[in-house]
Amino acid sequence: MLLYLFLILPVISVTSRSWNIHDRSVPKTISDRLIELATQGAFRGVTYYRLAALADTIGPRLCGNESLTQAVDWIRNAMTSEGLENVHVEQVQIPHWVRGEERVQLIQPRYAKLSMLGLGNSVGTGSKGIQAPVLVVRSFDELNVRCEEARNKIVVFNPQCDWKAQPIDCYGVVVAYRSGGASQAAKCGALASLSRSAASHSIDSPHTGVMTYDSSYPKIPAASLSVEHADMLERFQQRNQSIEILLYMEAQTLPDVTGYNLVAEIKGSILPNETVLVSGHLDSWDVGQGAMDDGGGAMISWTVLSLLHYLNIRAKRTIRCVLWSCEEFGGIGADQYFLAHEDEVPSMSIVMESDMGVFHPLGLEFQGNDKAQQIIQTISQQLISINATQVIPGGGGTDIRPWQLRGVPGASLYNDNWNYFAYHHSNGDTMNVLNSTDVDLAAAAWAVYAYAIADLDDLLPR
Amino acid sequence: MLLYLFLILPVISVTSRSWNIHDRSVPKTISDRLIELATQGAFRGVTYYRLAALADTIGPRLCGNESLTQAVDWIRNAMTSEGLENVHVEQVQIPHWVRGEERVQLIQPRYAKLSMLGLGNSVGTGSKGIQAPVLVVRSFDELNVRCEEARNKIVVFNPQCDWKAQPIDCYGVVVAYRSGGASQAAKCGALASLSRSAASHSIDSPHTGVMTYDSSYPKIPAASLSVEHADMLERFQQRNQSIEILLYMEAQTLPDVTGYNLVAEIKGSILPNETVLVSGHLDSWDVGQGAMDDGGGAMISWTVLSLLHYLNIRAKRTIRCVLWSCEEFGGIGADQYFLAHEDEVPSMSIVMESDMGVFHPLGLEFQGNDKAQQIIQTISQQLISINATQVIPGGGGTDIRPWQLRGVPGASLYNDNWNYFAYHHSNGDTMNVLNSTDVDLAAAAWAVYAYAIADLDDLLPR
Numbered sequence: 049m050l051l052y053l054f055l056i057l058p059v060i061s062v063t064s065r066s067w068n069i070h071d072r073s074v075p076k077t078i079s080d081r082l083i084e085l086a087t088q089g090a091f092r093g094v095t096y097y098r099l100a101a102l103a104d105t106i107g108p109r110l111c112g113n114e115s116l117t118q119a120v121d122w123i124r125n126a127m128t129s130e131g132l133e134n135v136h137v138e139q140v141q142i143p144h145w146v147r148g149e150e151r152v153q154l155i156q157p158r159y160a161k162l163s164m165l166g167l168g169n170s171v172g173t174g175s176k177g178i179q180a181p182v183l184v185v186r187s188f189d190e191l192n193v194r195c196e197e198a199r200n201k202i203v204v205f206n207p208q209c210d211w212k213a214q215p216i217d218c219y220g221v222v223v224a225y226r227s228g229g230a231s232q233a234a235k236c237g238a239l240a241s242l243s244r245s246a247a248s249h250s251i252d253s254p255h256t257g258v259m260t261y262d263s264s265y266p267k268i269p270a271a272s273l274s275v276e277h278a279d280m281l282e283r284f285q286q287r288n289q290s291i292e293i294l295l296y297m298e299a300q301t302l303p304d305v306t307g308y309n310l311v312a313e314i315k316g317s318i319l320p321n322e323t324v325l326v327s328g329h330l331d332s333w334d335v336g337q338g339a340m341d342d343g344g345g346a347m348i349s350w351t352v353l354s355l356l357h358y359l360n361i362r363a364k365r366t367i368r369c370v371l372w373s374c375e376e377f378g379g380i381g382a383d384q385y386f387l388a389h390e391d392e393v394p395s396m397s398i399v400m401e402s403d404m405g406v407f408h409p410l411g412l413e414f415q416g417n418d419k420a421q422q423i424i425q426t427i428s429q430q431l432i433s434i435n436a437t438q439v440i441p442g443g444g445g446t447d448i449r450p451w452q453l454r455g456v457p458g459a460s461l462y463n464d465n466w467n468y469f470a471y472h473h474s475n476g477d478t479m480n481v482l483n484s485t486d487v488d489l490a491a492a493a494w495a496v497y498a499y500a501i502a503d504l505d506d507l508l509p510r
Numbered sequence: 511m512l513l514y515l516f517l518i519l520p521v522i523s524v525t526s527r528s529w530n531i532h533d534r535s536v537p538k539t540i541s542d543r544l545i546e547l548a549t550q551g552a553f554r555g556v557t558y559y560r561l562a563a564l565a566d567t568i569g570p571r572l573c574g575n576e577s578l579t580q581a582v583d584w585i586r587n588a589m590t591s592e593g594l595e596n597v598h599v600e601q602v603q604i605p606h607w608v609r610g611e612e613r614v615q616l617i618q619p620r621y622a623k624l625s626m627l628g629l630g631n632s633v634g635t636g637s638k639g640i641q642a643p644v645l646v647v648r649s650f651d652e653l654n655v656r657c658e659e660a661r662n663k664i665v666v667f668n669p670q671c672d673w674k675a676q677p678i679d680c681y682g683v684v685v686a687y688r689s690g691g692a693s694q695a696a697k698c699g700a701l702a703s704l705s706r707s708a709a710s711h712s713i714d715s716p717h718t719g720v721m722t723y724d725s726s727y728p729k730i731p732a733a734s735l736s737v738e739h740a741d742m743l744e745r746f747q748q749r750n751q752s753i754e755i756l757l758y759m760e761a762q763t764l765p766d767v768t769g770y771n772l773v774a775e776i777k778g779s780i781l782p783n784e785t786v787l788v789s790g791h792l793d794s795w796d797v798g799q800g801a802m803d804d805g806g807g808a809m810i811s812w813t814v815l816s817l818l819h820y821l822n823i824r825a826k827r828t829i830r831c832v833l834w835s836c837e838e839f840g841g842i843g844a845d846q847y848f849l850a851h852e853d854e855v856p857s858m859s860i861v862m863e864s865d866m867g868v869f870h871p872l873g874l875e876f877q878g879n880d881k882a883q884q885i886i887q888t889i890s891q892q893l894i895s896i897n898a899t900q901v902i903p904g905g906g907g908t909d910i911r912p913w914q915l916r917g918v919p920g921a922s923l924y925n926d927n928w929n930y931f932a933y934h935h936s937n938g939d940t941m942n943v944l945n946s947t948d949v950d951l952a953a954a955a956w957a958v959y960a961y962a963i964a965d966l967d968d969l970l971p972r
Binding site for chain 2: 100101104105106107157158160163249250251252253275276279280283284287289336337470471474475476478479480
């Protein structure tokens with residue numbers, strides 16, 4: 049596949065592009081030079097361009113799918129050509145769920161196609177599909193009360209939440225039904241489970257995501273419905289109109305395949321065995337382009353190394369970029385990476401993952417002790433020129449959690465991602481969600497924080 | 511079909527519902543009583559409820575489709591049961607375009623399904639579809655320059671516009687390509703035409719709409735692409751990647767069928783032969799639910815009569831509600847209505863059409879002479895309690911234009927429709943776009959303006 053990719057993928061070479069460095073003045077600090085390079089100099093637009101070339105040409109990169117391997121190959125080759133250090137892949141075992149054909153048809157009270165996406169890990173319906181009456185509930189509590197009614201029906205979970213007021217909280221509330229709805233419905237004898245999409249805003253947009261089965265109950269098919277269609281079904285029920293739908297899903301889980309975490313480094317000048325890890329995940333859902341989740345996070349992490357390499361700058365410590373495999377099914381690649389690298393816990397200064405958008409950057413979400421926090425606060429002042437100085441609690445990420453649980457400080461990009469859940473896991477996750485200027489700023493902020501931490505005299509305290 | 515509809519459609523009877531009129535005080539004016547009834551009294555929520563029952567149960571109502579006739583039957587029956595006067599349909603000839611199956615597949619540089627909707631009036635592609643390379647242009651000017659390159663290609667029009675700054679203007683700019691792109695492309699020997707959706711905001715949302723052929727050139731198939739996919743094709747071209755797509759459309763135009771404008775009235779107490787006409791169109795595109803365009807406009811026009819009937823109030827003049835057939839193909843039903851009613855031009859005080867949303871009402875868009883405008887300004891003060899007093903120039907509407915061209919003043923609902931073009935003509939046009947409270951306010955404003963104009967001592971000056 050590699051040769052073919054070389055033919056169809058555009059060559060990305062910064063030196064061959066037409067952007068010029070405007071040497072209006074000699075930047076005073078390395079942070080200023082990184083910011084200038086990313087936002088005004090030779091790297092202006094490069095991160096967005098790289099991401100677009102990848103996301104347009106290869107498309108979304110579902111865990112276990114050939115496209116994810118293509119993406120790894122392409123970036124590995126580009127990193128090697130660019131001259132980054134220690135570019136290599138590390139093999140991991142990853143699940144291979146396939147969607148296949150799928151649809152939800154409303155049969156009663158009228159015939160219509162409903163907007164749906166099967167959920168990752170779900171079983172299929174068999175070749176005839178499942179045609180059944182519908183019970184709509186708003187919560188697990190309501191299901192428990194109406195458990196008898198759910199038998200031999202398709203249960204539709206339609207949880208309500210004020211997304212404008214609290215998007216992150218609402219995501220948690222609604223995702224509980226995406227994740228666990230099928231087994232709860234199965235417990236009541238339901239035939240299948242449909243859940244309202246975890247969407248802050250919808251234009252006929254179903255949102256997929258991973259679900260899990262509780263082994264105590266039968267595995268029944270699980271899919272998401274668009275917000276609009278979940279609400280429509282609820283209105284039918286409120287008006288006592290009988291509802292019947294046909295769910296058809298070919299979803300199945302094939303045997304595990306080999307996946308690859310992709311690694312590159314800029315070795316430390318003084319303490320090469322101590323590390324700052326910057327990362328994003330390269331896999332995505334199989335809808336849209338995986339541009340926001342998490343092509344952008346992966347690309348700015350790559351850009352951190354590109355900027356340092358271009359400027360021929362080394363921090364005291366090694367800065368390692370890892371592009372994770374199969375985050376979407378639960379940090380699969382990252383968990384295996386941690387097991388293989390557990391001995392690095394003492395020498396890992398911080399683990400950073402950007403997986404909540406690369407919109408206009410505001411600063412850093414950080415998780416660490418007070419002393420470490422003070423150090424990050426001081427570093428943040430180096431970002432005054434682009435106004436990305438806010439340090440707030442947070443800094444989680446599925447892929448870096450194992451390190452954090454062992455006491456390593458963690459961080460993620462704090463950015464203006466208020467609209468994240470309008471696009472997340474949907475066909476709307478495309479290059480149009482992002483803009484080149486903000487992506488450059490995000491890459492600059494990400495690079496400055498990573499470099500400054502790697503160049504401290506000591507490891508971040510923990 | 512009528513009997514079947516009676517069975518599946520919920521009965522809508524205001525008196526049977528549980529809302530109460532809160533007679534906290536005796537309203538002083540008829541306007542106040544209309545507002546209170548619509549927003550606090552027995553009609554609170556009724557307009558939204560009626561619309562949801564219709565749009566959920568019957569769905570979208572494409573011109574020429576059986577569902578449009580079902581909608582007419584259902585509303586006519588409801589209006590008759592309610593006791594409105596002179597409820598009847600007037601037959602018109604309407605076109606019968608059918609979409610059939612359709613798809614756009616990206617073949618090179620990768621295989622993917624693109625988000626598209628065929629355009630109304632378009633011809634189909636034949637059973638094999640059209641597979642060809644692509645030329646993306648941003649404008650007719652660019653096409654003219656690259657006319658030679660377009661031969662035997664599929665032309666993609668990707669006009670750019672700042673929708674945030676000027677949504678209405680942008681709609682005009684982009685729709686020029688939807689309407690006329692196919693013939694301009696055909697002029698250059700292109701095989702088909704795809705145009706960027708006329709969307710102010712998109713989550714993978716293609717927007718359909720009507721197109722027309724210039725008889726000087728061959729008829730080639732025409733469809734819209736989502737904003738995201740039009741931009742992706744342009745980026746492929748910018749990167750010199752070769753693009754090939756397969757367009758398949760079964761679209762065809764069948765012989766004309768009979769359609770129905772639906773009419774009901776509250777007869778005038780003193781001048782029954784003079785008329786205020788309130789209207790919306792009942793047909794919609796065959797995507798989404800036709801809730802915003804224009805189920806809402808149709809329903810608030812019906813509610814004007816319902817409110818007056820419930821309160822047993824007559825204006826001096828007749829208030830006539832007309833729900834038009836087949837606006838989306840160019841005011842087809844309304845044009846025939848005008849021809850049949852042209853003799854009413856002298857006795858028509860004003861023609862009103864709500865076809866730009868029933869969001870939070872701000873006042874009235876009005877087209878008429880200065881004297882008439884002053885009268886409307888005075889009337890607007892009756893809407894102070896709901897802050898819908900703004901009278902601004904405008905007041906157009908495809909269906910009322912023939913009357914306006916003959917000098918009859920015209921008006922439309924001025925409402926907070928800034929997001930209208932995110933949903934317009936797309937699968938996003940559903941009940942979720944609207945909210946019951948604002949629809950009630952819109953109905954109240956529409957009723958007060960209509961009643962007050964109908965109750966003036968004289969016809970509006972022209």
